[in-house]
Amino acid sequence: MSAEFIHDLHAPYGEAEPVSPLITRVLCENPSPFTYTGTGTYVVGTGPNVAVIDPGPMMEAHGKAILESTKGKTISHILVTHSHIDHSPLSAWLSERTGAPIYAFGPHGAGRKGGLEGEEVEAGADHAFQPHHQLKDGDRVTGDGWTLRAIHTPGHTANHLCFMLEEEQALFCGDHIMGWATTVISPPDGDMRAYLKSLRRTIDEKPARLLPTHGPAVEDPEPFVRGIITHRRMREGQILKHLEDGPLSIDIMVSRMYKDVNKALHPAAARSVLGHLIALVDEGRVEADGPATLVSEYRLPPKPCQ
Numbered sequence: 001m002s003a004e005f006i007h008d009l010h011a012p013y014g015e016a017e018p019v020s021p022l023i024t025r026v027l028c029e030n031p032s033p034f035t036y037t038g039t040g041t042y043v044v045g046t047g048p049n050v051a052v053i054d055p056g057p058m059m060e061a062h063g064k065a066i067l068e069s070t071k072g073k074t075i076s077h078i079l080v081t082h083s084h085i086d087h088s089p090l091s092a093w094l095s096e097r098t099g100a101p102i103y104a105f106g107p108h109g110a111g112r113k114g115g116l117e118g119e120e121v122e123a124g125a126d127h128a129f130q131p132h133h134q135l136k137d138g139d140r141v142t143g144d145g146w147t148l149r150a151i152h153t154p155g156h157t158a159n160h161l162c163f164m165l166e167e168e169q170a171l172f173c174g175d176h177i178m179g180w181a182t183t184v185i186s187p188p189d190g191d192m193r194a195y196l197k198s199l200r201r202t203i204d205e206k207p208a209r210l211l212p213t214h215g216p217a218v219e220d221p222e223p224f225v226r227g228i229i230t231h232r233r234m235r236e237g238q239i240l241k242h243l244e245d246g247p248l249s250i251d252i253m254v255s256r257m258y259k260d261v262n263k264a265l266h267p268a269a270a271r272s273v274l275g276h277l278i279a280l281v282d283e284g285r286v287e288a289d290g291p292a293t294l295v296s297e298y299r300l301p302p303k304p305c306q
Contacts, residue, residue: 011040014029020170032086049073051141051143054081078101079141082159103133154191247297
C-alpha cells in the first residue's frame with residue numbers, strides 16, 4: 001500500500017502556531033510547487049533558551065517573524081536539516097542578530113561520494129551555507145527542557161539530517177519525508193539507494209510523529225513511511241515495465257509515468273527517475289548507452305540464452 005498524502009495545512013503566515021507543548025511553528029510566505037504552503041520554521045522549547053530549526057529562505061520579513069515569536073527568550077541554537085535555499089540561507093542572518101551558532105551535518109555537498117558538477121536542485125542549492133558546528137549521526141544538542149538528537153538521513157541530499165526531540169519522540173524530518181508529496185531525489189547529491197536505507201532507518205527510530213519542514217505533521221509514521229517505500233518500489237517497477245517495450249529516454253518515460261502530474265513538476269520528476277535509473281544501472285538490471293544521465297537512452301539487458 002502506497003502513502004496517502006495529507007493536504008490540510010492551513011497555518012497563517014508569520015505567526016507563532018503551537019504544535020505541541022514544546023514546539024511552535026512559524027510559516028514562511030514562500031509557497032511554490034516544491035515548498036507546498038511554504039517553509040515551516042520550528043521553535044523548540046518553552047524555557048529561557050530555545051532552538052530554531054530550518055530558518056528558511058533569505059526573506060527578512062520571515063526572520064523578523066521568527067524574532068517576534070521568540071521575544072523574551074534567547075535563541076541559543078540554530079539547526080539546519082540541509083543546504084537548500086528554502087531551508088538554510090536565513091540561518092546566517094538569524095545568527096548575526098542573536099549570536100546563536102548554526103548546527104548542521106556540514107556545508108553543501110558534505111558527505112557526497114562525488115563532486116558538485118552536474119547538479120540540478122528543484123528549489124536551489126545553498127552553496128554559501130557554512131555551519132559553525134558540524135553534527136554527526138547520534139550527536140545531541142540540549143537546552144532548557146529539550147534534547148535534539150541528530151540522525152543522518154542521506155538521500156534527498158548527502159548532508160541531510162533529521163532531529164529527534166527526545167522529550168516527545170517527535171522527528172523534525174526536513175525534506176526527508178513530506179506529508180503532502182514525495183521527496184525529490186536529484187543526483188548527484190540525491191541518492192535513491194541511500195534514501196531507501198534512510199527511510200528504513202526512520203522506521204527503526206520509532207518516532208511518535210513526523211514534522212516535515214513543508215506541509216502538515218504525519219501522526220502515524222510507520223505505515224506512512226512504509227507506504228513511501230512501496231511507492232518508490234512501484235516507480236522502479238514502472239520504469240522496468242516501460243523498458244520491456246524497448247530502449248527509452250527519461251523524457252519519454254516521464255511523459256508516460258507522470259501524465260497526470262502538473263508539467264511544471266516534470267523536470268523534478270525526471271531527476272527522481274534518473275535517481276532510480278542510476279541505482280538500476282549500478283545493480284545491472286538496466287543498461288545505458290553511456291554514463292547514466294538525463295539524456296541517455298536506457299534498455300533492459302539482453303536475456304541470457306537458455
